[in-house]
Amino acid sequence: MAGQDDILLRVEDLKVHFSQKKQHLFSQASHVHAVDGVNFTVPRGKTFGLVGESGSGKTTTALAVMRLVHITDGQVFLGDIDIGGLEGEDLRRQRRHMQIIFQDPYSSLNPRVRAGDIVREPLDQMEVGEVASRDERVGELFRLVGLRPEQQALFPHQFSGGQRQRVGIARALASQPDLIVCDEPVSALDVAIQAQILNLLRALQDEFGLTYLFISHDLGVVQYMCDEIAVMYLGQIVEHADRISLFTEPLHPYTWALLSAVPSADPAIRDRSDRIRLRGDPPSPIDPPPGCRFASRCPFAESRCSGETPALRTIRDGHAVACHLVGDDGVPPQRQI
Amino acid sequence: MTDQVEPSAPAAPKLEPDFVPEVEKPWLQTWRMFAKNRAALFGLVLLSVIVGMAVLGPTLYPADPYDIVWAPQSPPGTEGFILGTDYLGRDLLAGIIYGSRATLIVGAAAALITIVIGILVGALAGYYRGWVEELLMRITEFFQVLPPLLLAMVLVLLFSPTLVTISIAIGVVSWTATARLARAEFLRIRELEYVKGARSIGARNSRIIWLVILPNAAPPLIVSAAFAVGIAILFEAGLSFLELNDPNIMSWGYMIGSNRPYVLESWWAVTFPGIAIFLTVLAVSLIGDGLNDALNPRLRQR
Numbered sequence: 001m002a003g004q005d006d007i008l009l010r011v012e013d014l015k016v017h018f019s020q021k022k023q024h025l026f027s028q029a030s031h032v033h034a035v036d037g038v039n040f041t042v043p044r045g046k047t048f049g050l051v052g053e054s055g056s057g058k059t060t061t062a063l064a065v066m067r068l069v070h071i072t073d074g075q076v077f078l079g080d081i082d083i084g085g086l087e088g089e090d091l092r093r094q095r096r097h098m099q100i101i102f103q104d105p106y107s108s109l110n111p112r113v114r115a116g117d118i119v120r121e122p123l124d125q126m127e128v129g130e131v132a133s134r135d136e137r138v139g140e141l142f143r144l145v146g147l148r149p150e151q152q153a154l155f156p157h158q159f160s161g162g163q164r165q166r167v168g169i170a171r172a173l174a175s176q177p178d179l180i181v182c183d184e185p186v187s188a189l190d191v192a193i194q195a196q197i198l199n200l201l202r203a204l205q206d207e208f209g210l211t212y213l214f215i216s217h218d219l220g221v222v223q224y225m226c227d228e229i230a231v232m233y234l235g236q237i238v239e240h241a242d243r244i245s246l247f248t249e250p251l252h253p254y255t256w257a258l259l260s261a262v263p264s265a266d267p268a269i270r271d272r273s274d275r276i277r278l279r280g281d282p283p284s285p286i287d288p289p290p291g292c293r294f295a296s297r298c299p300f301a302e303s304r305c306s307g308e309t310p311a312l313r314t315i316r317d318g319h320a321v322a323c324h325l326v327g328d329d330g331v332p333p334q335r336q337i
Numbered sequence: 338m339t340d341q342v343e344p345s346a347p348a349a350p351k352l353e354p355d356f357v358p359e360v361e362k363p364w365l366q367t368w369r370m371f372a373k374n375r376a377a378l379f380g381l382v383l384l385s386v387i388v389g390m391a392v393l394g395p396t397l398y399p400a401d402p403y404d405i406v407w408a409p410q411s412p413p414g415t416e417g418f419i420l421g422t423d424y425l426g427r428d429l430l431a432g433i434i435y436g437s438r439a440t441l442i443v444g445a446a447a448a449l450i451t452i453v454i455g456i457l458v459g460a461l462a463g464y465y466r467g468w469v470e471e472l473l474m475r476i477t478e479f480f481q482v483l484p485p486l487l488l489a490m491v492l493v494l495l496f497s498p499t500l501v502t503i504s505i506a507i508g509v510v511s512w513t514a515t516a517r518l519a520r521a522e523f524l525r526i527r528e529l530e531y532v533k534g535a536r537s538i539g540a541r542n543s544r545i546i547w548l549v550i551l552p553n554a555a556p557p558l559i560v561s562a563a564f565a566v567g568i569a570i571l572f573e574a575g576l577s578f579l580e581l582n583d584p585n586i587m588s589w590g591y592m593i594g595s596n597r598p599y600v601l602e603s604w605w606a607v608t609f610p611g612i613a614i615f616l617t618v619l620a621v622s623l624i625g626d627g628l629n630d631a632l633n634p635r636l637r638q639r
Binding site: 063066068092093095096098099100102103104107108109110111112121122125126168171174175 | 529530531533534535536537538539540541544549552553
C-alpha cells in the first residue's frame, strides 16, 4: 500500500534536555543532554530500530516522539503534521494516530482497572467508533492479541507477564494507530515468551500495515524485528543502516563493540580475535564533553576525536556513520590495522 | 506462568473453556484482611457502640445535660445517677451521651476538611511540579511552623465558637501532613508507566489526577484520614477544655475543663469524660491501624 518514499515519521534535530536542580543558590543550572540532535525517518509499514546501552537516550527519544516528555528543540512530523508543535486539545486529538507499548508489563497497566476496561479506555477517551460497537471492538482486540474474551473481567495482577504485555498491545492497537512505538516491549519477559510477543507484533504489522519505532538493547531482537537500525550513544546517533549492512559490516567502533558483546554458543565466534571489550562507563550526559562522545572509551581514538565532533556522514547507500576514523572508502578503524 | 495461547492461532486456547480465575473485588479482599485483625475489629465494635450512643442515646436516656438534677458532686450511683453529678449537680451520664455528638460530628467534619485540603494541595503539587509545587509547598510549610492549637484557638476566637467554626479551625490547622503524604504518593505514581499510558491514550489532566493516580494513592490516604479523625477529636476536646466550645452543645472536653478545679472533691466528673475521649480515639486509631495493614499489598499475602 505504501511506496518507498512514503515517510510516516520524520524526526529532525530532536533535542531533549532535562535541567538539573541547582546545587546551591549561585551555582549554574546544569542540563542532562538525554537526546542531543537526533535525525531519522521511518517509512510507512516498516520497523525502525533504535539500539544502545542504558542511558543512551533511546527511551527518551521514544517518549519525545510520543510527546510524553518535553521536547527542548527540533521537530517531529507524523505524516504532514508537526506533532512537536501541537498543544492541548490538538495534541490530544492527534494521539489516536500514535500509540506506545511499554517495557514493564507490571507497571504499564493500572492495577485497579479490569483488562477489558484498560483496552476500552482509548476508545472512550479518544472517541473512536460508535459507543455501541465498542464492547464488540474490545472483544475483537482481545482475540487479535491471543487473549480470550472472558479474560476481560480480570485485573492485571491475575495475568502472567506475557499476557499483560498482550493487554498492553491490545490497548495500543485499539485506536487503529499508524505508528506504534515499542519501548523495549520484550526486555522484561523470559525468552520463550519474548518470541511469542515478537511473532505477535510481526503478525499484527503484516495484517494492519503498522509502522513500528522499536527500541531495544537486545541486538538479537532488533535483528529479528527491524528493517532499519540506528545505534545511539549518549544521546546521539552514531551509526544508521539497514539491517543487513549493520550486522554484516558495522562501521562505528561502538557498534562493533556492541556486536562483539553478543553472547554466542558458537566457539568459533566466541573466540574470535577481533572482539572488542569496552572498559569503563560512558561519560556523564550532564554537559557532555566536546568532540566524539565515544572517544573516552574508543580503542582507536586519536587526538582529533576529543576535539572535533564527528558529523553523521553517508558512506554508502543508506549507511551513515559518525566517526572520523572511518575512511571514505568505508573501511572501519577496526579493519585498518 | 507461561502464555497459554499461540499468537498464530489465537482461536485455539489450550485452557479448558470454562476456566476463568476467581475475581475477588479489591474491597472484599481488604475487608477479609481487616477482619483477620482482632484489634481492628475491636476498634470497629467500640466505635459502633459510641456512634450508637450518639444516635440513639438521647432517645433512650432523655435527660438534659444542662439541667441541675441533684446535689452537686454526688458520687456515682447516687439516686440512680450512674455516673454521679458534676460541680453544679448536672447528670454526668447525660453529659457523656450528648457530648458524644459534638465529639463525633467535629471529629468527622474536621477530618473531612483535613483530607480534602490535604489531597487537593498534595495532588496539585505532586502532579504539576514546577512553580505550582513550590508555591503550595511553601504555603504548607507556613502552616506547619505555626503552633496548631494556638492557631485553632485564634480562629475559633475570631469567629464565634460553633460546631462549624470549630471543625473548620481544626481542619485548617491539621491538613499539612496529609498534603505532604498525598504529594509524595503523586510524585511516585506520576512516573509509573500506566500514567504515561493514560496520557498517550488521550486522557486529560483532570482525569489522570482524580481517576488514575488518586485511586492508586488511596490506601495511605485512607489510613491518614482515620488518624485525622482521632487527632481532630483530641483537638476538639482541647479547645472545649479551654471553653472554646459551642455553648449550646455539651462536649466531653468542656466537662473536663469545667470540673477541673474540683478534681480532688469529685474525681468522677473529670475521669468519665476522659475515659470516653480515650476510648473513642483508641477505637479510631485501631481502625486506622487495621486499615493500614489491610490496604498494604505486601502484608496481603499472609
